[in-house]
Amino acid sequence: MAEWENNVRKAVPYIPGEQPKEKDIIKLNTNENPYPPSPAVKEALENFDCKEMRLYPDPEASELVNAIAGEYKVKPEEVFVGVGSDDVLSLAFMTFFNSDRPILFPDITYSFYDVWAEIHKIPYETVPLNSDFTLDPEVYTLENGGIVIANPNAPTGIYETVETIEKIVSANPGSVVIIDEAYIDFGGESCLPLTKKYDNLLVVQTFSKSRSMAGIRIGFAIGNAQLIKYMNDVKFSINSYTMNRTAIAAGTAAAKDSEYYKGTCEKIIRTRERAKNALTRMGFEFPDSKSNFLFVKHKTVEAKTIFEELKKRKIYVRYWDKPAIKDYLRITVGTSMEMQKLFDALTEILK
């Protein structure tokens, strides 16, 4: 080992779902939306003036921030934007979880939370979910340096009510509570209104799922202006210009066309509900999902076997080789046609 390697921050990174480069696959492994983004996005990119690319983008991405603020009926100074919700969440961890007390999050949840805690040197403790994967708000009264909850949770898909979330936020005035609502548009009710009542609540959402824009990298946080100012101070201490000109143009167009994404979300919800019936008939069990994925376990056949057999048939779903969830597969809800192909393959595999 070279001498300089002693000074290196060594990290065990988060491993995202596979992104195979083949084209003729059915990709139900990273919770992407099966529908294209709003036609307004296409138009915005068609009207994009390439000559302006020589100039830095607006460091505040004001156009995008204002469009999001308009859509969610908050003030622009209550909105923070970043390069996907991962960027926003990592920055929120850095900004708000800066004490010696451990932060808390469920033992089964988005597996980036412990990676961010490690990389930012934040102590953490995981809190067990109930055996049915639901969350007990009473447990979040332990002394802590912050709390992060995904709602709906990943990879379970379970949605907790605004009342449950409020119990946690109100019990922890000394900590910032981050609610990661990446999947909220698929049937849950957002806790955004609580940001008016609690100054320690930060709600994070993304354009990657409901708005079909995983490829352009836009996430945002909404909270009281003081929380957002602290985040911006940290952001402007790392990179003045995170949102490029195409992201600002495309994102602004998408933010202003809410009708479109609400329509595609409704289609996905209908497909999901039909999938619940079909999968039940095939012998799968799953917690009730209000997200764009299902977290399923077969009564007799091992998850890993099904995962591998599906992959042979060019159908990609997500499997984790981790003790607590090794019996489960996470299946993204695709188009009706993609789901039919999945059911056909499963019928073949399970027979």
Place this chain on the structure above:
Amino acid sequence: MAEWENNVRKAVPYIPGEQPKEKDIIKLNTNENPYPPSPAVKEALENFDCKEMRLYPDPEASELVNAIAGEYKVKPEEVFVGVGSDDVLSLAFMTFFNSDRPILFPDITYSFYDVWAEIHKIPYETVPLNSDFTLDPEVYTLENGGIVIANPNAPTGIYETVETIEKIVSANPGSVVIIDEAYIDFGGESCLPLTKKYDNLLVVQTFSKSRSMAGIRIGFAIGNAQLIKYMNDVKFSINSYTMNRTAIAAGTAAAKDSEYYKGTCEKIIRTRERAKNALTRMGFEFPDSKSNFLFVKHKTVEAKTIFEELKKRKIYVRYWDKPAIKDYLRITVGTSMEMQKLFDALTEILK
């Protein structure tokens, strides 16, 4: 102050040059390129398939990485890409400057270095430049936890030879030395070949200046594969997908069209050399610049006065109200026509 505010990481952010939203200004304050990017970039965006935006981008941005590797004759595993060189540099600070010993950089240089050191809790010491703003490599033998040097330096524009840089790199086998070559394409010789000889050297460049792409946010680092692997481990612990699909498409097209950007750089160099003569005639003094800007001081009129008078005439240059450089203005080299308007305004102001 609310109780949760005790846990907040409080930061004093870097303040970028003004980005005024008016259109009819002459903008010579943030070292942007006055020419549009390669026509290949326009073509790439015109061919961009908006439907694919629903899918995550390639987390490794392989197309872009491969194009950069091809252009600079290195292996793809020796290339790291990020959201502008600020993103790359901040991440390199996090990754490599992880000891209790102070990192070293010049007392007059890019003013983001101390901001990154503060935000990442890295101890640092600044090393004085010579009185003519040149760098003495012998001083970089103090015990240190890393070194960062901008070459050409900002805001002075002074270029140090590859031999000078090699002295610093070879004297510090125990530290990673980062050479920030944001402005190298305007007449300097890159120290990239040294990365084959020294495993502790990381060279950082950007598409924002010579390639006229400040608006799309692409920076990159080249170094031995082990350095790059460490950076990727940290990157993948923060955000799996930093480069969006439009940046990958536009950046790949630009990386493959080196002829174009070399042509615009030559034009800027010619304009800069003529500007040196014109400014000398007007009573300005400046260190010799090999960048796309000039760091000028007038013999009799105060920098702040000139800055304000230019602004009244809608000409933006950069001024810092800091003791060591308060007599200077940094002027980006624009088109010949923009420079003529600058000279006319200066003649009026100085008369």
